[in-house]
Amino acid sequence: MHDNTTKAVINLTEDAAYVVKKGKLTKITAREHGQDVIIWKNGQVLDVDRNERIRIEGQEVI
Template structure:
């Protein structure tokens, strides 16, 4: 049985379908997401966050 899902096209996100399940990867302010593949399927997402230095005392 095939299931249909509607996704909004007015938001910034990435959708991953794995084994019939949908995962939404949301946008962040700064940084990068790296998708790790294994045997043709998404295994992991490596998320990093970039912080701009602007004279902060502590990060």
């Protein structure tokens, strides 16, 4: 195992998810509602699919 490490500093008081791909860090920010699905291909993250669920509470339009 090679020790070619790079370090990143993240804020542990903030809700978020992180993806490391090809040595680069991508922050996935927290949303109020919904879900994030990570799509993998050949052992690497390809996409993040963001979905939002909206609760119906008598709105005229959503």
